[in-house]
Amino acid sequence: MRLELRGITKKFGSLTANDHIDLIVEPGQIHCLLGENGAGKSTLMNVLFGLLQADEGEILIDGEPVRLANSGDAVRRGIGMVHQHFMLVPVFSVAENVVLGFEPTRSLDRLDYARARENIRSVSREFGLEVDPDATVESLPIGLQQRVEIIKALSHDAQLLILDEPTAVLTPQEADALMAIMRSLAASGKSILFISHKLKEVRQVSDVITVIRSGRVIGSVPPTASENELAAMMVGREVSLVVQKSAATPREPVLEVRDLVVRDDRGLAVVDGVSLEVHAGEIVALAGVQGNGQTELVEAITGLRHVESGSVVLAGRDITNHSPREILDAGLGHIPEDRQRDGVVLSMSVADNMVLNTPRRAPFARHGTRNLRAVRDHAETLVESFDVRTSSVEAPLSSLSGGNQQKVIVARELSRPLEVLVASQPTRGLDVGSIEYVHREIVRVRDDGHAVLIVSSELDEVMALGDRVAVMFQGRITGIVDPSTSREDVGLLMAGSAPAGTR
């Protein structure tokens, strides 16, 4: 399919999310849409998939203008979308998920499972996407769940596949497998529109890269363009992609985790005997595919989850199963993984969010009455020194971009007396410019002599930031390696198998 977008414009109130976007995807082409968060990529895809209506411009499929009033229209026109967050029913089988919404039926409206299975087998055979039609989706690893999404799109005879940040949830190996699938799909004539902000993979797989910034097309370049070139196009200025840091000078251990066992909500031991030491003046980066216990480990350290056995010691003080209040007061700074859920209150002002975990501390309150002037002054100082872009400190936090919301959290945590900083996915969803900034701040915390524990599923980030890299798989630490270790070896540790030469 040849897809052409002409002058697509979409406005939300005074905000122009897409500003006269032109884009052509040729048949059999892997076309990458590269842009920062908030650049308008998702809006454009939603327009293309019929979920939003453009204010101006037209969509042409094989030269013919089409109107896509809803996603059903898009599917009928041969457009398939794989969302970043899968739209699958976890307790249904693969076959059930694939036919959901377009169920083949026999007489009397009975579901025709045989035909559903056959559909999947034929799609699997044709494109080499192996998956058991009878497996329940929740029992499949993330990579296979994504494959189910792709099969689902293909089974509706999609000629153009939209993949929205497909690698965000995958291990490096799974991501490689996905790239191979994308190439084979393209080879069979399918067009692929691939959305990403990861420069490496974009260059690896795309035929053409179109960069958009602030809702406008900045330009289209071949994949031979350098990473620095692409980053500069995305951000609009030169950015440093390498984390600048000197060698670490680790001192005494500050955070000591011993034989920690933590159960998740279902009662499974998702942290299963983890021991880890983080020294003052070093950054320990915890790598691993999401869902291998990192989240629960951090929750246990920060007092948000009950510790079954083992201990957590912070600066010589046992804080195992202490309340979050006590742990925060003991000098733990926390940048939570899901910042909008755990890190901020969106409806409250920037100023209030700056004192979210110190509202009762002097000078912000006295005898139970808040000193709003002190709160405001504090916020103004931090907004200034951390370069938070906001109209005022009284503006609700929801009016800030994701990157600036993260800056508010970073500013807040770093402005308290600190022993150790625990940062989970500190740059998730941030644009290149903000990532650069957050990385610099984290290194600064280390250089100030604090201990830092980073948890990230971005391998690049782990390798760039960590002075030591610990890899977690199925609740255990499978290895602690030097950041100079090859990506392949770390990838193997992330998948649970120990490569030669590591402990």
Added chain:
Amino acid sequence: MPSARRLWDRYRSASPITIALLALVLGLVVGAVIIIATTPAILNAWRGTFHSWGAPGHALKVTFDNVGAAYRSIFTGSIVDPPQFWHSVTTGRGWTASLTPLSETLTYAVPLVIASIAVGITFQTGLFNIGANGQAILGGIAGVAVATLVHLPMALHLPLTLLAGIAGGVVGGAIPGLLKAYTGAHEVIVTLMFNYVASYFMLFTLLSTPLQLPNQTNAISRTMPGGTQLAPLFGTSSGLRVNYGIVVALAVTLFAIWLLDRSSIGFEFRMTGANPHAARASGINARRTLVISFLISGGLAGLAGVAWVAGTTHYIDQNFLQGSAGIGFTAITVALLGRNRPIGIVWGSLLFAALEVGGSNMQANTGIPYDLATVIQSAIVIFVATPVLVKEIFRLRALRAESVKVATAGWGS
């Protein structure tokens, strides 16, 4: 005209206040439709249009006369009757009759303000206190008990009576609060059912304890002695019921403004209400917060109950805060109308009290049932709760684009 233009822009930008005012307009429109559909005189007039050509004009006139009369009597019954007022101004006589409507509205508004703030505080904490009525009943019982069964000098007796009311409500709020904190029992169920417990407990106290008026078989309490009453603002001889309860309501409003906007605990309430996950991660003890919120809410609801008794009837009987007099239930809608903000709640309470008082006047004057006032109240709340609908009807700037903007300011784009 630039200023008119600005006014128009302001109208179109749809602040919560604009929405509330437009909801009031729409509520009155709904009321008018119901009056038209249920008043035989209007329906007959329209039926007449089938028989003669001149009738539509007549029918329209009948319609406007009837609807106008209804709304006029709501206004004159709750705020002021202009001719009567003018008569007082020119002759200096009949002031009681001139001021009675406003006095009645304020009298009804007092317990409503207090109870609605009580409910609003739990809403701000992300909790539903559906039991304000029961807590107000407990407050009333406790207040009357201290007033009638204890003998004290007046300077102590009135404050102690009010404190007893608060204490009664605190007990009523503590039970659902503690149950939720320590057993996870849902506060909606517990508080809802506790209204019945409170009502039957009241019957018990009125029939089987020394609280009952001596030598009586009916469920009626002793009368509060003069020193424990909230006296009429303009003296007993004025004939106006408006009383010092107004001072209590004002104090509660100021307290609530401090609590929600300035106090540390109020900040923790709002944090817990807006994002319980972030509150927990920020070191806030969720249990403690929810229990304190319920204690304060219950205490204020209890104060609303005792303020009503001490300011108006001075005794309680089996009808105390029952049925349509259940201010604790009205308080839930008023809190919603006032967006859980103290000042908004004060305006909402005044509006609801006016409709309440004016509705009785309308029934007396026009025969249109008092229940129409309830219908208008309900319609207003529905419209306030659906701002998108109001904006659509009045062609205000689309809310949807706004909410999309908020959503895209976050992740995912």
